[in-house]
Amino acid sequence: MFINFWYPAEQSKNIGSEPVKRRMLGQDFVLWRDSKGQAHCLSNTCTHRGGSLSGGKVKDDCIQCPYHGWRFDGDGNCTAIPSLGPDPKIPARTRIDTYPVVERYGLVFCFLGDLPEEERPPIMGIKEWEQEGWSHTIQHYEFNINFQRSIENGIDPAHNEFVHDTHGFKGDWDDYKTPEVIPERTDWGTGFGFTIKAPPLAEKEMRKVSGRDDDAIIWAATGHEGVSSLWTFIHPTDEVHIHQYMFECPVDDENVKVWLINLRNFLTEPEHDERMVGRNEYVVFQDRDVLLDLNPVETPPTRNNEFFMPADLCIGEYRDRLREWEARGWRIDSDEVNRNQMKVAYAIPSPERRNIKGWVLDPVPLVDGSNAELELDKAAGE
Numbered sequence: 001m002f003i004n005f006w007y008p009a010e011q012s013k014n015i016g017s018e019p020v021k022r023r024m025l026g027q028d029f030v031l032w033r034d035s036k037g038q039a040h041c042l043s044n045t046c047t048h049r050g051g052s053l054s055g056g057k058v059k060d061d062c063i064q065c066p067y068h069g070w071r072f073d074g075d076g077n078c079t080a081i082p083s084l085g086p087d088p089k090i091p092a093r094t095r096i097d098t099y100p101v102v103e104r105y106g107l108v109f110c111f112l113g114d115l116p117e118e119e120r121p122p123i124m125g126i127k128e129w130e131q132e133g134w135s136h137t138i139q140h141y142e143f144n145i146n147f148q149r150s151i152e153n154g155i156d157p158a159h160n161e162f163v164h165d166t167h168g169f170k171g172d173w174d175d176y177k178t179p180e181v182i183p184e185r186t187d188w189g190t191g192f193g194f195t196i197k198a199p200p201l202a203e204k205e206m207r208k209v210s211g212r213d214d215d216a217i218i219w220a221a222t223g224h225e226g227v228s229s230l231w232t233f234i235h236p237t238d239e240v241h242i243h244q245y246m247f248e249c250p251v252d253d254e255n256v257k258v259w260l261i262n263l264r265n266f267l268t269e270p271e272h273d274e275r276m277v278g279r280n281e282y283v284v285f286q287d288r289d290v291l292l293d294l295n296p297v298e299t300p301p302t303r304n305n306e307f308f309m310p311a312d313l314c315i316g317e318y319r320d321r322l323r324e325w326e327a328r329g330w331r332i333d334s335d336e337v338n339r340n341q342m343k344v345a346y347a348i349p350s351p352e353r354r355n356i357k358g359w360v361l362d363p364v365p366l367v368d369g370s371n372a373e374l375e376l377d378k379a380a381g382e
């Protein structure tokens, strides 16, 4: 798992004046919305005796710990220590890590890391959002799947033929060959487009709209942006477009939360939403069923323990990016975190840690990036 990216914590509509606890990157956070409507995200661990802040209350726009009533404002500053009486001198070191929050596309994104604003990777954009002629649906799932496995599945063109009977032939097409993957790179990701032969659409109404009654050639494109966002465009015809954006959040190394925003430029009336959602869910669950049973749960540490094919090119590029981000010191040392699980409460380092010294919680241990750097040098020299 990686710090220094924006992660979706929840849908905006689910964050109100009651505190909620959300686990991301193996750590707990508390989120709430203040009286001005601003959402906040803080490390969930109280700096006094480790109370779980989300178990407390929101009072005067601050979160109040359920254990001894300390209060913290949305900037993480402690504003009340009841045991000191009504006019306390509050030590600055009692502060708690607080994370930048942006609400976009109906989701609450939290920046979990310490990069200054100008260096942060962006939130993946949805250019069709609120554009005329498009309508959208949002679906949410939590799966017992490692996030990297999930992202790699999204940029894997060779599985469609076997996993999805909606856009492949379950291996019954003798002349099947995965189209060539020609990567297109952005600052934070890699994608590719291709055409595939697909069976007729199951739904009569969609057949009518797309003009597809037979097996058809559909154009599709997919890619990742950053560590855990995916986009997929499916064009059954030149006029009928489905654009999907998947924002994923590693809960920990074994679980992932997924928000799927599906935009379509046909059958845009709300009465068709349910059918679109059902169709997406059918496909998502087909992926889930395969991913739930991969061995090992996470991707192996080196490519020697897997066999790469040309169709896996984008997956290889994604892993190269992960190594680059590891070389920058962004990968969490999960082994170390797990070793100390019962004894040490960590915080994901927040941007304020770059400006202020003296924090109660240790920052989450990070993998020493120099090994990844050596590997990158080696790969570049090959």
Ligand code: FES
Pocket (backbone or CB within 6 Å): 046, 047, 048, 049, 050, 051, 065, 066, 067, 068, 069, 070
């Ligand atoms: S543990 Fe939070 S106030 Fe004591």
Ligand SMILES: [Fe+2]
Pocket (backbone or CB within 6 Å): 153, 159, 160, 163, 164, 283, 287
């Ligand atoms: Fe799939």
